[in-house]
Amino acid sequence: MHRRTRRLSVRFLGTALLGAGVLTVIPEAAGHAEPAGSDTAPASPAGARTPFVTVEAETGRLGGGAALRSLTPGDPAPTKATLETEASGYSLAELDRTGESVTLPNSSGKKANTLVVRASIPDAPDGGGLTETLNLYVDGVYRQAITLSSKQAWNYRGASTNPDDPHAGGKAYRFYNEFPVWVKGAAVAANSTVTLRKDAANKAAVYDIDSVDLENVGPARTRPENSLSVLDHGADPEFGKDSTVAIQKTVDAARRQGRPVWIPPGKYLTNSFDGAAPLDFTGVTVRGAGMWHTTIYRRPPLPARQRTQILVGSGTRLSDLQIDANALWRDVRGPGGSDYGINASGAKGWQVERLWTRHTDANWLSGTGGTIRDSRTADTYGDGYNVNNSDTPSPDKRGDDITVQNNFARGTGDDSFAVYSDSGTEGRNAQLNRARVLNNTAVAPWWANGLRIAGGRDIEFRDNLVQSVSSDSAMDIGVFGDTGFPLESATVSGNVLLGGGGWNGVRHGVRIGSPKPTSLYPNAYTHVTLTDNVLRGALRAGLYVDKKNIEVTLRNNTVDGPANQGIWIAPGVSGTGAFSGNTVKNLLPGQVAARNDSEDTFRVVK
Secondary structure (H helix, E strand, O other): OOOOOEEEEEEOOOOOOOOOOOOEEEEOOOEEOOOOOOOOOOOOOOOOOOOOEEEEHHEEEEEEEOOOOOOOOOOOOOOOOOOOOOOOHHHHEOOOOOOEEEEEEOOOOOOOOOEEEEOOOOOOOOOOEEEEEEEEOOOOEEEEEEEEEEEOOOEEOOOOOOOOOOOOEEEEOOOOEEEEEEEEOOEEOOOOOEEEEEEOOOOOOOOOEEEEEEEOOOOOOOOOOOEEEEEHOOOOOOEEEOHHHHHHHHHHHHHHHHEEEEEEEEEEEOOOOOOOOOEOOOEEEEEEEOOOOOEEEEEOOOOOOOOOOOEEOOOOEEEEEEEEEEOEEEOOOOOOOOOOOEEEOOOEEEEEEEEEEOOOOOOOOOOEEEEEEEEEEEEEOOOOOOEEOOOOOOOOOOOEEOEEEOOOOOOOOOOOEEEEEEEEOOOOOOOEEEEEOOOEEEEEOOOEEEEEEEOOEEEEEEEEEOOOOOOOEEEEEEEOOEOOOOOOOOOEOOOOEEOOOOOOOOOOEEEOOOOOOOOOOOOOOOEEEEEEEEEEEOOOOEEEEEEOEEEEEEEEOOOEEEOOOOEEEEEOOOEEEEEOOOEEEEOOOOOOOEEEEOOEEEEEOO
């Protein structure tokens, strides 16, 4: 549907049904419910501090008849993936005729020599994608043509042949990709404008523009003292020959000598021949020249038959590079070519900083004492960052004391940030402990949730930002699968959770659940405390408590502008809710602040 984004004027309605004093509802006062992602949303400390500024296309100036497409709370709940559900803020600018454009300001406060354009163009008629250009103007003057592609977009869920086949009965999703661009000529000055315009030379039938990042990228980092360079062992920074063996030889030599590894500026082809082993950085410091300057590009022959993940182990210190791949769909070690960005483990700790992963499966994070920070991931086929304890007992894969901090994930193909504690197929694994997920940003996952807590003990999710979710919830709290451990204790505090309530069944802004009857732990309770969070713009209920065994504390949270109830306790829930100081506001007409359909079994106390 084509519709201009608008503010939705409503009246605050609703009666607290959970008992006096547990909710604050502002009655009969005029107000506005802003769409998720509105540029008028209040400033918040939640989310990652990034070196770039994102400008949403829907906030720009349209030209030549370009249209906005949007989805807002109160619209019919989505039943399938659409360009709107997968867009950040559930809104986008669409250019489908010659001369149409969208103009955006450089609001970063400084010059920008790079852009990341998040956009979608159509699939090829028989799948496999298209490659086309779109013209870029700076302050109204033509600067360059940007190359866009749908070759790593447009998968088809449930296709009977493969997920890239549009004629096999599947349902389309994964519409967008990100396109990093070095701006030719002078950098874009602060307060100047960039315009994306469909000119006669731009042949795609339609260009759907979600957002543009503006960043001033500094010069390449310099070689660390006493380091071994991969060039000295034959690596090719010009992408001409495969560098897998050369990079691994350098790492192995550095491990023996106790020296760091240097990967200079360039694009390095890896894993491009049958039998190429994954790069193993265990125990070594590996540094690139910066995530815009050094790229390891994995190109296994498709259909793929080999692993391409990069292994991070005890003592690894990895930083300042980008990992990209030619993967087409999700199937680790399968024909689509996807594999983990990094697979981290080790009982003695590891550290990853300033790593950009693109077109990979999850960054798989285990071991003890690991930290990943100041990194970004995009266009993945799996989770963005998954903290886990594997499914087999191992001292190197306990998943204890892992910290995920100040990272940015956009367009992930599963939970953007997840903690997953699994007892294993035989129930012999130990419970995962003390995961910390702090100050991260999750934008527009095309599958699953923005944040996910699936079991564990002493789990913390603090000061994270979720901006729009296509299929599921902004946050899901409970357990995963029949072998998943129960959630023994978790604190969720200071998060801003925008949207959620997608098309994958009946989803809500935030969901709290517990083990199913088929679980190894069918009678276990979920224990979680939520304090000082903002839940805004859910496409169904703001907070949904699902069956069956729940012990939850809700304190000083705000539920703002959900499409349905503010807080909904489903039928069949047992347990206790300690609710105090919570606020529900900006309800749509006919909706209630809180609804308890388990009054006989779920007790609400102050």
